[in-house]
Amino acid sequence: MTGRILGISGPTVSTGLKGLKLYERVYVGHALLTGEVVRLHEDKAVIQVYEDTRGLAIGEPIQGVGLPLTVRLSAGLLSGMFDGLQRPLEKMRSEMGPYITTSREIAAVDTMKKWRFHPLRKPGEEVGPGEDIGYLEEDSFRHYIMNKTSARQKVSWLADGDISVNDPLGGFENGGEIMGHINWPVRGARPYRNKHAPSLPLVTGQRSIDFLFPLAKGGTAILPGGFGTGKTILEQAVAKFADVDIVVYTGCGERGNEMAEMIDEFLSLKDPWRDRPLTARTILVVNTSNMPVAAREASIYTAVTMAEYYRDMGYHVLFLADSLSRWAEALREISSSLEEMPGEEGYPTYLSSRLSSFIERAGVVETLSGKVGSLSMVLSVSPPGGDFTEPVTQACLRATGSFLMLDTSLAYRRHFPAINWSQSYSLYARDVADHFETQFSSEWTRLQSWCRELLQKEESLREVAEILGAEGLQDADRLLMHVAEMIRADFLCQNSFTEDAFSTPEQTFENIRGIRSFHDQADAILKRGVALEEALRRARETV
Amino acid sequence: MRLSEHIYRTASSLAGPLLFVRNVFAAKFGEIVRIVPDDGAQILGEILRIEGDNVLIELYGESRGLDIQGMSVVFTDSLMQVPLSLDLVGRVFNGSGSPIDGMDMFIPEKKMPVTGAPINPAARARPEEPIETGFSAIDGLNTLVKGQKLPIFSSAGLPARELVAGILRNARTPVASGGFVAVFAALGLTFHEYAFYRKVLDGMKTGFVAFVNMANEPVMERLLAPRFALATAEFLAFEKGMDVLVIITDMTNYCDALREISTAREELPGRRGYPGYMYSDLASLYERAGRIRGLNGSVTMIPVLTMPEDDITHPIPDLTGYITEGQIVLSREMHQHALFPPMDALPSLSRLMQKGIGEGRTRKDHRTVANALYKYYARGRDLRRLEAIVGREGMTKGDTQMLDFAEAFEKEFVHQGDARRGMEETLDIGIALAERFRTGA
Ligand SMILES: Nc1ncnc2c1ncn2[C@@H]1O[C@H](COP(=O)(O)OP(=O)(O)O)[C@@H](O)[C@H]1O
Ligand SMILES: [Mg+2]
Numbered sequence: 001m002t003g004r005i006l007g008i009s010g011p012t013v014s015t016g017l018k019g020l021k022l023y024e025r026v027y028v029g030h031a032l033l034t035g036e037v038v039r040l041h042e043d044k045a046v047i048q049v050y051e052d053t054r055g056l057a058i059g060e061p062i063q064g065v066g067l068p069l070t071v072r073l074s075a076g077l078l079s080g081m082f083d084g085l086q087r088p089l090e091k092m093r094s095e096m097g098p099y100i101t102t103s104r105e106i107a108a109v110d111t112m113k114k115w116r117f118h119p120l121r122k123p124g125e126e127v128g129p130g131e132d133i134g135y136l137e138e139d140s141f142r143h144y145i146m147n148k149t150s151a152r153q154k155v156s157w158l159a160d161g162d163i164s165v166n167d168p169l170g171g172f173e174n175g176g177e178i179m180g181h182i183n184w185p186v187r188g189a190r191p192y193r194n195k196h197a198p199s200l201p202l203v204t205g206q207r208s209i210d211f212l213f214p215l216a217k218g219g220t221a222i223l224p225g226g227f228g229t230g231k232t233i234l235e236q237a238v239a240k241f242a243d244v245d246i247v248v249y250t251g252c253g254e255r256g257n258e259m260a261e262m263i264d265e266f267l268s269l270k271d272p273w274r275d276r277p278l279t280a281r282t283i284l285v286v287n288t289s290n291m292p293v294a295a296r297e298a299s300i301y302t303a304v305t306m307a308e309y310y311r312d313m314g315y316h317v318l319f320l321a322d323s324l325s326r327w328a329e330a331l332r333e334i335s336s337s338l339e340e341m342p343g344e345e346g347y348p349t350y351l352s353s354r355l356s357s358f359i360e361r362a363g364v365v366e367t368l369s370g371k372v373g374s375l376s377m378v379l380s381v382s383p384p385g386g387d388f389t390e391p392v393t394q395a396c397l398r399a400t401g402s403f404l405m406l407d408t409s410l411a412y413r414r415h416f417p418a419i420n421w422s423q424s425y426s427l428y429a430r431d432v433a434d435h436f437e438t439q440f441s442s443e444w445t446r447l448q449s450w451c452r453e454l455l456q457k458e459e460s461l462r463e464v465a466e467i468l469g470a471e472g473l474q475d476a477d478r479l480l481m482h483v484a485e486m487i488r489a490d491f492l493c494q495n496s497f498t499e500d501a502f503s504t505p506e507q508t509f510e511n512i513r514g515i516r517s518f519h520d521q522a523d524a525i526l527k528r529g530v531a532l533e534e535a536l537r538r539a540r541e542t543v
Numbered sequence: 544m545r546l547s548e549h550i551y552r553t554a555s556s557l558a559g560p561l562l563f564v565r566n567v568f569a570a571k572f573g574e575i576v577r578i579v580p581d582d583g584a585q586i587l588g589e590i591l592r593i594e595g596d597n598v599l600i601e602l603y604g605e606s607r608g609l610d611i612q613g614m615s616v617v618f619t620d621s622l623m624q625v626p627l628s629l630d631l632v633g634r635v636f637n638g639s640g641s642p643i644d645g646m647d648m649f650i651p652e653k654k655m656p657v658t659g660a661p662i663n664p665a666a667r668a669r670p671e672e673p674i675e676t677g678f679s680a681i682d683g684l685n686t687l688v689k690g691q692k693l694p695i696f697s698s699a700g701l702p703a704r705e706l707v708a709g710i711l712r713n714a715r716t717p718v719a720s721g722g723f724v725a726v727f728a729a730l731g732l733t734f735h736e737y738a739f740y741r742k743v744l745d746g747m748k749t750g751f752v753a754f755v756n757m758a759n760e761p762v763m764e765r766l767l768a769p770r771f772a773l774a775t776a777e778f779l780a781f782e783k784g785m786d787v788l789v790i791i792t793d794m795t796n797y798c799d800a801l802r803e804i805s806t807a808r809e810e811l812p813g814r815r816g817y818p819g820y821m822y823s824d825l826a827s828l829y830e831r832a833g834r835i836r837g838l839n840g841s842v843t844m845i846p847v848l849t850m851p852e853d854d855i856t857h858p859i860p861d862l863t864g865y866i867t868e869g870q871i872v873l874s875r876e877m878h879q880h881a882l883f884p885p886m887d888a889l890p891s892l893s894r895l896m897q898k899g900i901g902e903g904r905t906r907k908d909h910r911t912v913a914n915a916l917y918k919y920y921a922r923g924r925d926l927r928r929l930e931a932i933v934g935r936e937g938m939t940k941g942d943t944q945m946l947d948f949a950e951a952f953e954k955e956f957v958h959q960g961d962a963r964r965g966m967e968e969t970l971d972i973g974i975a976l977a978e979r980f981r982t983g984a
Pocket of ligand 1 (some may be wrong): 226233494495
């Protein structure tokens with residue numbers, strides 16, 4: 001089916017080609033640029049093009065593929081680095097040099113590479129939809145191969161040995177082949193049996209998060225903050241240290257240099273929880289700010305679909321995006337080239353529904369094969385002018401469970417991570433408290449409340465001190481301020497460029513307990529009538 | 544398909560910089576057209592939108608005095624290209640690449656599209672080698688590294704111009720490289736400013752390429768000039784192995800031109816009237832800075848902008864800060880105290896500094912010195928507020944010492960006047976200063 005280009009406006013082209021479906025994938029022009037049908041209107045179809053449209057001419061061909069935009073799901077995705085359309089960036093570099101120019105299609109994974117297959121079934125056995133048939137050894141992961149059809153099937157034969165992704169791993173009695181790959185439409189969530197409420201903590205290795213605003217596996221969190229407040233560093237720290245099986249990191253509309261830095265760093269690090277290189281558990285999707293804006297819009301869907309794929313094998317998967325605002329802006333640019341009616345700040349009125357249905361792809365699920373997997377999300381948001389009342393931050397707030405507010409004034413003071421402790425919250429704190437209490441210490445929650453209250457009291461004391469000077473406060477209050485300063489400097493602050501970048505829950509707990517007992521000691525000494533400086537000195541000696 | 548130039552005399556309407564032409568066959572998006580009036584000089588334009596055989600063209604030149612009946616429109620079948628050659632070095636051009644230094648056009652070695660192509664993120668090499676600007680406030684505390692984009696946030700009336708001139712004259716790579724060259728793009732310059740910069744460039748003699756768009760020249764050229772500059776920089780860096788420092792001033796004029804053109808196109812205005820795609824547009828410039836694995840050379844960028852109403856949350860500094868790797872913020876207060884460069888150390892930041900300093904890069908003690916200076920200064924600045932409330936008498940000895948440090952830091956470390964300081968000198972001054980006040984910290 002071939003039509004012609006009738007009009008071109010920025011990243012969108014129109015055609016009169018009949019029979020195209022909404023969200024169908026098309027090839028545009030002689031260069032075969034990838035596009036997606038975004039609107040059908042009378043006898044015209046409007047196509048969003050994922051690549052630079054400069055140089056396209058009226059009359060060039062348009063070809064429908066008959067399928068929506070999909071990603072390829074198979075072994076070989078781990079440690080890969082893809083653009084927003086799942087093209088392998090390393091391969092593109094070796095084939096076309098340092099600049100991204102032409103748009104040839106390149107297979108996402110190496111089709112020559114062989115993987116060891118282990119059958120889990122015998123010929124004659126029945127497997128339900130989504131149930132395991134066997135697994136491939138993808139480095140240290142068991143890459144489960146499931147019945148991808150929607151019906152119960154009887155296995156007729158299964159391979160055993162080294163197999164490449166394009167070869168069948170076996171067959172069903174109805175004649176169907178069992179393949180190690182599938183193309184999945186990125187805009188549709190992958191199915192599961194049931195969703196459960198999150199109950200396990202997602203340990204990030206960041207004291208301020210794990211202790212004050214704990215995240216949950218299957219939960220969602222946003223990190224909004226102005227520029228320079230540490231969103232990227234924090235996203236990357238969580239990507240490095242989180243206690244999950246698999247990490248999918250999306251650099252969405254941000255800097256190229258910081259991706260280069262991240263790749264360099266990840267290559268040199270180990271997975272902190274298991275003995276393997278950090279890259280072995282990581283998939284990167286990168287569509288920097290200067291890459292085509294429509295592909296930026298698609299990038300988070302490409303990434304989350306790969307994340308769901310591993311979740312379906314029963315893994316704990318963490319999805320990170322830096323930054324969701326750039327995705328929203330891409331949506332706005334496309335919407336405006338379609339001349340849609342704008343909503344608040346020019347964003348289309350469907351911004352918040354798109355956003356919330358995207359974020360709903362997170363969760364703890366019982367997979368079709370009966371395993372439990374989770375998909376957690378940590379998303380950065382870049383509000384213009386650092387003003388949190390803007391539409392993207394607000395829409396995210398309604399759709400996510402943790403709000404880690406990054407504070408410009410803390411960042412100016414180089415207090416990093418610049419998480420504001422009085423405004424941030426985590427709705428999972430209760431759900432995961434039990435786990436911390438039984439795993440680490442029964443004092444966990446009590447210490448948490450102590451720490452929160454102390455920081456709160458300090459805030460009001462500081463206002464007084466600003467007027468009267470520190471000399472105007474009572475000794476017990478000055479002690480409290482001293483302890484609060486200790487909490488801020490030695491506990492909440494965590495420099496990502498030092499050894500301290502990662503703190504286990506045990507270390508986190510020991511740290512805060514140490515400060516607590518220092519406070520208790522000093523307080524007891526004060527009560528005996530000793531002056532503050534002396535009490536501090538003595539407490540320091542005993543702790 | 545068309546293979547060569549086509550000429551049409553079917554212009555149907557003209558409004559500001561926008562020209563409609565009818566009955567055009569197979570027009571290309573982004574194609575360059577030449578408008579040839581009956582009388583007078585020809586003007587370039589670019590295809591902005593195509594609907595069937597109706598084409599919307601944006602003119603790069605002045606449309607005043609044009610007449611749609613009399614004009615021919617030549618469709619060139621090609622996108623905007625930059626002529627490139629080593630002979631660019633030492634020359635001054637206008638915003639569309641024509642020489643304005645009285646010498647002839649050079650013979651190009653090759654031509655490249657002016658918009659460039661995105662660097663594959665997997666092909667980038669991480670920036671980690673320092674460039675010395677000659678200013679302690681930058682080199683010591685906010686070190687610039689090759690491949691970085693580090694803007695200067697100025698305000699009306701502050702001496703950003705003098706700072707730029709100093710950097711143009713003094714910047715160099717400490718380690719010998721395949722050559723160092725400054726590419727200077729001036730956007731929307733007044734004659735007064737032009738005269739100033741011309742003098743600086745004339746004094747340099749060589750080691751620069753300049754693209755100058757004057758305040759009274761077409762605004763479309765204001766969008767073009769930085770792209771000419773960057774295509775030139777990419778050529779010199781990645782084909783000729785040079786370390787290129789691109790200085791673009793003033794990005795505020797650039798953004799205002801973008802807004803003006805967007806309004807003329809009747810696009811939906813975003814924050815403060817700037818178009819919603821300004822982030823992506825700015826990124827298409829700023830992201831052209833970088834280094835590439837396996838190649839010598841680098842493109843480093845210092846965009847200069849004037850914050851309207853001294854407001855750092857204004858969309859121009861805000862979007863810039865979101866894309867660049869840090870910012871150098873100039874302060875009115877420092878300027879009032881006659882300190883130069885009047886850099887405010889607190890909001891200033893070079894995000895790529897960490898990898899670019901220390902042993903083998905600058906000096907082993909660089910990080911320690913920089914951290915100590917920043918910490919003491921931040922403390923001193925905090926205490927200035929307290930001092931305003933309780934007075935110096937109500938403060939502890941340690942606190943007053945930190946107050947004194949902040950003042951000495953501004954006067955002795957940040958302030959340096961016109962002299963160039965090398966990295967060693969900068970760090971030595973820093974150490975001496977920190978030593979003097981260590982007991983108070
Ligand atoms: N945890 C941290 N430890 C040390 N420095 C940090 C930390 N977080 C941020 N920074 C500093 O702040 C700068 C900006 O951080 P970044 O994450 O890039 O900000 P954003 O993405 O919010 O613009 C970094 O270059 C670094 O200097
Ligand atoms: Mg960032």
